[in-house]
Amino acid sequence: MIRININGRDYDVAAEPDTPLLWVLRDTLGLTGTKYGCGIAQCGACTVLVDGEATRSCQLALENVGSAHIRTIEAIEQDEVGRKLVEAWVEVQVPQCGYCQSGQIMAAAALLSQNPHPTDADIADAMTNLCRCGTYNRIAAAIHHAAA
Amino acid sequence: MNMLLRPSPSQSALPLKSEGITNLSRRRFLGAGAGALVLGALLPALPHRALAQATANTVKPGTRIPAFLIVGRDNSFKLLSPFVEGGQGVSTGQAQMVGEELDVEPSRFVVECAPPGPDYAVIGGLRLTGGSFSTRSSYEVMRRLGATAREMFLRAAAARLDVPASELTTENGVVIHAASGRHVPYGEVAEAALALTPAENVPLRDPKTFRYIRQPLPRLDARDKSTGKAVYAIDQKLDGMLYAAVQHAPHLGTEPVSFANEAAVRAMPGVHGVHRLPGAVAVTADSWFRARKAVETLDVTWTRPEATGLKTVAADYSSEAMLAALKESKAAAVSAEKAGDAAAVFAAATRIVEAEYAAPYLAHAQLEPPSAMARFNPDGTLELWTPNQMPELFQSIAAKTAGLSPEKVILHSPILGGFFGRHFFYGAASPFPQAILLAKETGRPVKVLWSREEEFRMDALRPLSFTRFRAALGADGRPAALEARTVGEGPTGRYFGALFGGPVDGSAVEGLVEKPYAIADRSLDYVKLLHPVTIAFWRSVGHSMNDYFYEGFFDEVADAGGHDPFQLRLDLLKDRRRHLKLLQTVADLSGGWKRGPFDAEGGRRARGVAMASPFGSETATIAEVSLADGQVRVHDIWIAFDPGSIVNPGIIRSQVESAAALGVSTALFEEMVYADGVRQASNFDGYTILGRDHMPRIHVEIVESGEPMGGVGEPGLPGVVAAVVNAVAALTGRHIRTLPLSRTKFNA
Ligand code: FES
Numbered sequence: 001m002i003r004i005n006i007n008g009r010d011y012d013v014a015a016e017p018d019t020p021l022l023w024v025l026r027d028t029l030g031l032t033g034t035k036y037g038c039g040i041a042q043c044g045a046c047t048v049l050v051d052g053e054a055t056r057s058c059q060l061a062l063e064n065v066g067s068a069h070i071r072t073i074e075a076i077e078q079d080e081v082g083r084k085l086v087e088a089w090v091e092v093q094v095p096q097c098g099y100c101q102s103g104q105i106m107a108a109a110a111l112l113s114q115n116p117h118p119t120d121a122d123i124a125d126a127m128t129n130l131c132r133c134g135t136y137n138r139i140a141a142a143i144h145h146a147a148a
Numbered sequence: 149m150n151m152l153l154r155p156s157p158s159q160s161a162l163p164l165k166s167e168g169i170t171n172l173s174r175r176r177f178l179g180a181g182a183g184a185l186v187l188g189a190l191l192p193a194l195p196h197r198a199l200a201q202a203t204a205n206t207v208k209p210g211t212r213i214p215a216f217l218i219v220g221r222d223n224s225f226k227l228l229s230p231f232v233e234g235g236q237g238v239s240t241g242q243a244q245m246v247g248e249e250l251d252v253e254p255s256r257f258v259v260e261c262a263p264p265g266p267d268y269a270v271i272g273g274l275r276l277t278g279g280s281f282s283t284r285s286s287y288e289v290m291r292r293l294g295a296t297a298r299e300m301f302l303r304a305a306a307a308r309l310d311v312p313a314s315e316l317t318t319e320n321g322v323v324i325h326a327a328s329g330r331h332v333p334y335g336e337v338a339e340a341a342l343a344l345t346p347a348e349n350v351p352l353r354d355p356k357t358f359r360y361i362r363q364p365l366p367r368l369d370a371r372d373k374s375t376g377k378a379v380y381a382i383d384q385k386l387d388g389m390l391y392a393a394v395q396h397a398p399h400l401g402t403e404p405v406s407f408a409n410e411a412a413v414r415a416m417p418g419v420h421g422v423h424r425l426p427g428a429v430a431v432t433a434d435s436w437f438r439a440r441k442a443v444e445t446l447d448v449t450w451t452r453p454e455a456t457g458l459k460t461v462a463a464d465y466s467s468e469a470m471l472a473a474l475k476e477s478k479a480a481a482v483s484a485e486k487a488g489d490a491a492a493v494f495a496a497a498t499r500i501v502e503a504e505y506a507a508p509y510l511a512h513a514q515l516e517p518p519s520a521m522a523r524f525n526p527d528g529t530l531e532l533w534t535p536n537q538m539p540e541l542f543q544s545i546a547a548k549t550a551g552l553s554p555e556k557v558i559l560h561s562p563i564l565g566g567f568f569g570r571h572f573f574y575g576a577a578s579p580f581p582q583a584i585l586l587a588k589e590t591g592r593p594v595k596v597l598w599s600r601e602e603e604f605r606m607d608a609l610r611p612l613s614f615t616r617f618r619a620a621l622g623a624d625g626r627p628a629a630l631e632a633r634t635v636g637e638g639p640t641g642r643y644f645g646a647l648f649g650g651p652v653d654g655s656a657v658e659g660l661v662e663k664p665y666a667i668a669d670r671s672l673d674y675v676k677l678l679h680p681v682t683i684a685f686w687r688s689v690g691h692s693m694n695d696y697f698y699e700g701f702f703d704e705v706a707d708a709g710g711h712d713p714f715q716l717r718l719d720l721l722k723d724r725r726r727h728l729k730l731l732q733t734v735a736d737l738s739g740g741w742k743r744g745p746f747d748a749e750g751g752r753r754a755r756g757v758a759m760a761s762p763f764g765s766e767t768a769t770i771a772e773v774s775l776a777d778g779q780v781r782v783h784d785i786w787i788a789f790d791p792g793s794i795v796n797p798g799i800i801r802s803q804v805e806s807a808a809a810l811g812v813s814t815a816l817f818e819e820m821v822y823a824d825g826v827r828q829a830s831n832f833d834g835y836t837i838l839g840r841d842h843m844p845r846i847h848v849e850i851v852e853s854g855e856p857m858g859g860v861g862e863p864g865l866p867g868v869v870a871a872v873v874n875a876v877a878a879l880t881g882r883h884i885r886t887l888p889l890s891r892t893k894f895n896a
Pocket residue numbers: 035036037038039040041042043044045046047056057058059
């Protein structure tokens with residue numbers, strides 16, 4: 001059993017130590033808001049916060065989570081930054097298929113927590129997740145909106 | 149005008165105006181007007197009895213209100229949509245159309261994709277989500293459905309209140325008797341109302357009084373998709389379910405022979421079983437990650453592919469060899485369009501421009517990898533959850549796979565994490581037959597999920613394509629005659645061949661034929677040459693490459709004749725008011741036409757223009773590019789978009805932006821290369837798609853010409869590819885005749 005803390009709650013997980021956090025979240029804990037897109041750190045659909053840092057959970061093995069506080073999209077509205085982001089995402093009508101958007105919002109949450117008023121260049125640096133529906137411009141607009 | 153593919157007479161019986169569908173292949177598509185034919189084409193082995201049942205069905209699609217509308221006693225509204233939501237916003241549009249006439253605010257609807265059934269065959273007797281058909285094909289139907297239902301609520305409320313229906317009005321889901329101040333929510337009389345016989349010819353609202361249609365209403369799914377609550381196929385789970393991961397044959401068409409380490413794999417943690425499937429092997433386990441690890445550990449010997457040749461994916465198959473075959477084909481062509489006497493003009497011409505254009509195989513690369521979940525229920529039914537764009541077809545194939553009759557298959561069609569044409573039925577490119585076979589074998593519910601690597605291996609591809617052009621220039625430097633010979637295969641011919649019958653595959657030539665330009669003498673030929681690989685419909689289908697070919701060549705002709713490409717388009721469109729207006733609009737939107745090159749921040753830039761007429765809509769596009777480190781950068785895209793008439797301008801804008809992004813992505817980066825019979829990319833590190841760092845600004849202006857409603861999801865794409873390439877030509881003097889542009893090294 002490996003104990004991890006997700007969204008403020010401890011879970012004891014019975015899985016191989018090399019299991020990526022992504023699959024622990026999705027299949028073991030049923031937290032399916034975090035998405036699988038590539039499994040090799042290319043797409044960012046699996047982005048969660050690890051002690052506030054945007055992290056691709058397909059690359060984080062269960063054994064390396066340790067005592068870190070993990071935050072997933074399921075808890076996005078539990079703080080002010082998250083609530084603002086969700087409102088901005090709806091206001092700007094960002095999502096199309098929506099599949100990448102959990103990861104996008106988690107990346108944006110990390111950015112805004114560290115940098116409440118990011119410039120376009122800051123957004124370009126921080127927001128590297130793929131979106132096949134091409135919502136990049138609206139994502140940037142929504143981040144500015146949430147930061148305003 | 150080319151009448152080779154004449155609409156069949158049966159089209160007049162369609163529930164939509166025939167002129168509403170102006171796309172060549174689509175016209176035929178609808179013309180045959182029978183879903184059963186499509187099933188027949190795809191399922192030659194389907195028992196005739198099943199086909200007969202399908203055709204004998206007497207339900208008139210789109211008319212039985214209870215099949216579409218579920219009104220709760222609490223006055224909640226659920227709409228069962230004929231279409232599946234995959235990002236294109238169709239659910240919101242359906243709610244707008246029904247809500248407008250039903251008098252219920254669209255935001256109150258929960259919209260789900262309806263189960264299989266004859267009620268939902270609203271596209272000329274057929275049901276599919278694709279071809280940019282959904283909204284335009286169902287516009288009349290869904291409005292009428294809403295209006296007819298509203299009239300039933302009025303009648304039911306009149307009976308309840310014991311007043312004449314003529315004294316009643318409605319307001320947002322409530323029937324109102326103003327004289328007595330009494331209110332009856334629809335939900336309170338829903339049961340009685342929906343049991344009434346629908347009235348015929350209930351009048352529709354005067355569009356001048358629309359409150360919801362034509363408004364940029366927010367998408368119904370935006371909040372769920374911004375909070376992780378939206379549920380996709382990949383997110384679903386059943387009690388007692390096994391997870392399955394697969395490894396497909398390295399060469400399409402080969403089969404597993406033996407396993408070297410089966411016992412060791414069976415002993416891996418959580419493993420339930422090791423299974424053979426057609427063209428694949430699978431491991432079932434108690435978690436997907438365990439199943440995947442095990443199946444990738446499995447050491448499989450496969451049958452050998454053919455050594456060589458292009459009839460199958462042979463051991464030496466390559467996209468390069470396939471392209472060479474398309475180029476070298478000497479086969480006799482059939483005419484896709486002919487006007488005037490091009491041969492005579494060429495014979496007398498003093499200046500001829502020639503060029504060969506090619507475009508690569510493309511993957512859909514939708515972000516949600518395919519999955520399927522299957523369960524055999526105690527009552528003998530099979531329940532299936534899987535992404536699909538054609539529920540009745542998937543139901544039939546599932547039934548056949550399971551050895552059941554179609555009505556014993558309960559199909560759920562979850563929202564799609566992107567599709568772009570990915571989820572039609574392309575044989576081995578769909579995971580649901582695997583889920584059915586594994587559920588049968590294990591006696592347990594099974595969920596199959598393809599890893600991204602398996603998806604890139606099995607995805608059906610936009611076909612590699614080739615066209616050779618010739619233009620004869622007149623004394624004025626304008627094109628006097630134009631010839632094109634396109635060689636290859638399109639998805640319509642492959643998957644719907646029996647429905648079309650004709651020698652020309654519309655999906656192979658669309659974008660080359662029916663152009664608006666005044667070129668009197670022209671001849672466009674098609675040679676069918678089959679691909680051995682699984683090919684697909686891919687956002688904007690034939691237009692995705694052909695409009696690039698044609699519009700790219702157009703600029704070559706303009707340059708050769710000494711004409712500005714924008715001006716030459718104006719000249720050749722001078723009798724086409726709709727196109728002229730679009731050209732003018734896009735020029736204005738971009739601050740006035742200027743080709744360049746000109747100096748701008750960070751270096752020289754130039755602009756290109758392109759037109760396209762996909763799926764009944766019209767577009768004019770301008771792109772601005774520069775070079776950085778020998779590679780193309782796209783800065784701005786301006787698009788004037790005329791879909792005729794509109795339902796939701798906000799969603800249209802989003803769709804045009806999205807299509808433009810995909811257009812830029814394919815212009816710059818995308819290609820699926822085959823070498824030695826296998827695809828060379830297996831994940832996003834090998835198959836580059838557009839990221840934020842290359843995303844241009846996109847400016848969209850919607851022009852409503854009032855012409856019949858055209859498509860929205862796909863038409864924004866093709867013009868973008870051509871405009872980018874034409875901008876590169878303006879900047880560098882090089883007309884690039886093959887994509888992606890990242891293959892070409894430019895000197896800064
Ligand atoms: S799934 Fe983790 S980065 Fe793509």
